Amino acid sequence: MEYVGAGLMTVGLLFMVVAAVGMVRLPDVYTRAHAVALTDSLGAVFLLAGLAAQQGFSPNALRILVVLSLLYILNPVIAHATIRAARRSGLRPWTREKP
């Protein structure tokens, strides 16, 4: 269980590193929001699942699962609100020039 947890957490961290790279490389708010969403929907999930696996079957593991499900309900709402605000304030999305 210890190693399973460590493996899951490593995967989660890899996704977070990719998201951080994306924050730097991507051109505008909209595309960067995608990178941030990667942290939520995959990075945090694997991290929390790893923590739960290390706890084994216990109340703590159950608590982590509750947090995880709340994360899955709330995070899309926040991402949506942020990017909707960006659009309403008139930011134009970056697009690739068509040749």
Place this chain on the structure above:
Amino acid sequence: MNAAHSNTLPLRTLALFVLWLLLSESYTLGHMAIGFAAALSVAFWNSSYLSRSEYQVRWVQAFAYLPWLFGRILASGAHLSYLILHPKLPIDPKMIHHRPRLSSETALVILGNSITLTPGTITLEASSDELVVHAMDDESTMDVVNLRLENKISGLFVRRASRQ
């Protein structure tokens, strides 16, 4: 608060109270009293947000939907990671306008949430006649455009037998 909602008030209070008990580690009388008061007031003040829906959830399909969605999230997460790490950054961001064919509001919320959860697509605007989705490239939009996601979600609900 109308009659239909006051029926479920004890049930909703109980659900929130169980959540409180699960998350708080202390089971002293004082803390449990605070928890109960909080659960009751949250359940009470949110009553007006409940809508009596004419649709019923099909639970088997609903539980099967979650692992399926996670599979899609993994696949598109891998694709988005590839796009971000590729030296040439081969992204092609675009807005797509999608006309959902879902009739219930709950299903629409689930669709919007699922689209945003899936890496590479974010719901910008959601209403019953149009979804505006920002996507990273053509491949990310596939599940929305070919209606795969939408068909799955419409399978989660079944219309209640009408009582007229």
